[in-house]
Amino acid sequence: QVQLVESGGGVVQPGRSLRLSCAASGFTFSSYGMHWVRQAPGKGLEWVAVIWYDGSYKYYADSVKGRFTISRDNSKDTLNLQMDSLRAEDTAVYYCARGGMVIAAIPDFWGQGTLVTVSS
């Protein structure tokens, strides 16, 4: 069955960096676009970034552009999110999600998330 398992979350000071990873299994990872979506505590969903199935295109939310970098390793079925210059407002649960096969822009399957807390 499809599984997405995020890791790398934790407590980090403002201005520092953190790298999240998402291990995928149960589907042909290299055929799907992948997303990161976050949710601040008690708040709604905020889309963060997407990467095309082959890594050829990447898009970011304005709030993270220039600070976050999405990447993937199709040989290891892994999605990454490098987060630099972290701010308190980046505190959230970060979900890795698979884009649909037909509609890649809809995250059709989500991991359980990893919590990132930015605090001094």
Add this chain to the structure above:
Amino acid sequence: DIQMTQSPSSLSASVGDRVTITCRASQDISNYLAWFQQKPGKAPKYLIYAASSLQSGVPSKFRGSGSGTDFNLTISSLQSEDFATYYCQQYKSYPLTFGGGTRVEIK
């Protein structure tokens, strides 16, 4: 960027009721709209695409409608498992954007 506004932000309903949630886009998105359900402490679940098409395995009690800028999600015969927060999402263009969510609570 396309802004998505949901209303109400929360509603109370009883088991067996029918409820309707509204989602409005800041510009015409045709039918490039999806709906998600999220229960506390869980990841969101994908319900509807293209404004009105049910994702595989989603019961027909969920009905999406609308096009352009105004959309609705109607849930018929509410059951305990339907009490959750619902989000709309536009996929007309990047950056993708979600509505603020509608929490459906038990009256």
